[in-house]
Each structure stands twice: as C-alpha cells, then as structure tokens.
Amino acid sequence: METLKTMILTGYRSYELGVFQEKDPKIEIIKKSIKNTLIRYLEEGLEWILISGNLGVELWGAEVVFSLQKEYPELKLGVIFPFADFGxxxxxxxxxKLSLIKSQADYVDAVSHEAYKNPSQLKNHTRFLLEHSGGVVMVYDEEFPGKNQYFLKEAQDFSETHEYLIDKxxxxxxxxxxxE
Structure with a gap:
C-alpha cells in the first residue's frame, strides 16, 4: 500500500461513552491510544488528519494532533463539517471547544455550505471524506456500534472498490x- 498521506479520525461521541466532564479519566486513555496509533502512521509519512468536528473522539483527537505537531510539524488538521452551521x-x-479547535486547525470548511436540511448532506459528507483520504482511524468496537456504525459501513463499502485502510x-x- 502506498504511503497514507491523509486519514480520517473518528469514533464515539462523548455521550456514547458516558463522558460528560473534561476531567473524565477515559479521555486520557482514548487520547493516548489515538496518539500511539497516529505516531505509527506519522512515521510512515502521514501528513493530514481530517475530522468532522463531532464532540468526543474527534475533538479529543484534534487535541492529540495539536500536541503531536510539536514533534511532527508536518502533521496538519483539517476540520470538514457536513454542513455550514454545524455545532x-x-x-x-x-x-x-469547537471554536478553539477551528482556530488551531490548518484547514476548516464544510461540504455543504448551507444549514442542515436533510440526511443527504451527511451522506455527501461521508463520501467526500472517503474520497479525500486513504484510510480511517476509528475508536470503534463491534459490540458497541453507536452512531459511527453508519460511517463504518460506508467505509467498508468504499474499501471494496478502492484501496482504503480501516484501522479500528x-x-x-x-x-x-x-x-501499559
């Protein structure tokens, strides 16, 4: 497989994990796991992480990206929302919190430049992310599907016709x- 330059980072929303406080110890465990995973890809040439801006794994992952940028200045964060008024x-x-992440990100945009209208915006967003990345890192467990099961299904379907890595x-x- 050629070098992965761009990967999506996604996973559970904070409420799906029962995380309602910034000081929840689960956050540090998730961040450490994301960091360990991203370092593997960074050492193989990863340059971009894309997130959709969801509360939970994605925003914690953005914080991991910012901390990794000290050691890996080539790493960039793109926040690509499904629609204009996201959040x-x-x-x-x-x-x-979202505003702070946006202010530090290297790229911020939305696939649909209109407010939320219908689910097709979410489907178009997923397709856009898949077509603009070589893989996804997901905090995801089959036994606890959550909202990301829909993204995973799209990624699996996409990987049947494209070279696409799904790292859970x-x-x-x-x-x-x-x-550890």
Whole structure:
C-alpha cells in the first residue's frame, strides 16, 4: 500500500461513552491510544488528519494532533463539517471547544455550505471524506456500534472498490493502554 498521506479520525461521541466532564479519566486513555496509533502512521509519512468536528473522539483527537505537531510539524488538521452551521445548537462550553479547535486547525470548511436540511448532506459528507483520504482511524468496537456504525459501513463499502485502510481502536486496545 502506498504511503497514507491523509486519514480520517473518528469514533464515539462523548455521550456514547458516558463522558460528560473534561476531567473524565477515559479521555486520557482514548487520547493516548489515538496518539500511539497516529505516531505509527506519522512515521510512515502521514501528513493530514481530517475530522468532522463531532464532540468526543474527534475533538479529543484534534487535541492529540495539536500536541503531536510539536514533534511532527508536518502533521496538519483539517476540520470538514457536513454542513455550514454545524455545532451551532450545542451548549456554550461545547461551542467554545469547537471554536478553539477551528482556530488551531490548518484547514476548516464544510461540504455543504448551507444549514442542515436533510440526511443527504451527511451522506455527501461521508463520501467526500472517503474520497479525500486513504484510510480511517476509528475508536470503534463491534459490540458497541453507536452512531459511527453508519460511517463504518460506508467505509467498508468504499474499501471494496478502492484501496482504503480501516484501522479500528477497540475496547481491547483501550484496555491495553490502561494496562501499559
């Protein structure tokens, strides 16, 4: 497989993991696991991480990218929203967090430049991300499907006709980080 230059990072929303506080110890475990995974790809030539801006794994992953940029200045973060007003209905604290991530990202845009209208915007967004990346790192476990099962299904379908890597960080992987 040729060098992966661009990967999507996605996974569970914070509420799916029962994480409601910034100080939840689960966050550090997830971040460490993401960091370990990304370093492997960085050492093979990874340059871009793309996220959709979802609360949870994606925003924690963005923070990991920012911390890795000190050691890997070539690493860039792209935030590509499915629609224009993404996150506008969130509470103030979460909007501030998203705003901070956007301000530090290397690229920010939306696939649809209109407010949310219908699910086709989400489908177009997923397709766009798949077509503009060589793989995905997902915090995902088959036993706990969550919202990302839809993205995973699209990625699996896409990988049947394109060279596309799906790297899952499972609950076992997270447990291994705890045991390190």
């Amino acid at each position: 506008s209905q969130w509470n103030e604290k979460n909007q501030e 960080i499972t609950m076992d992987d997270l447990q291994n980080v705890i045991n």
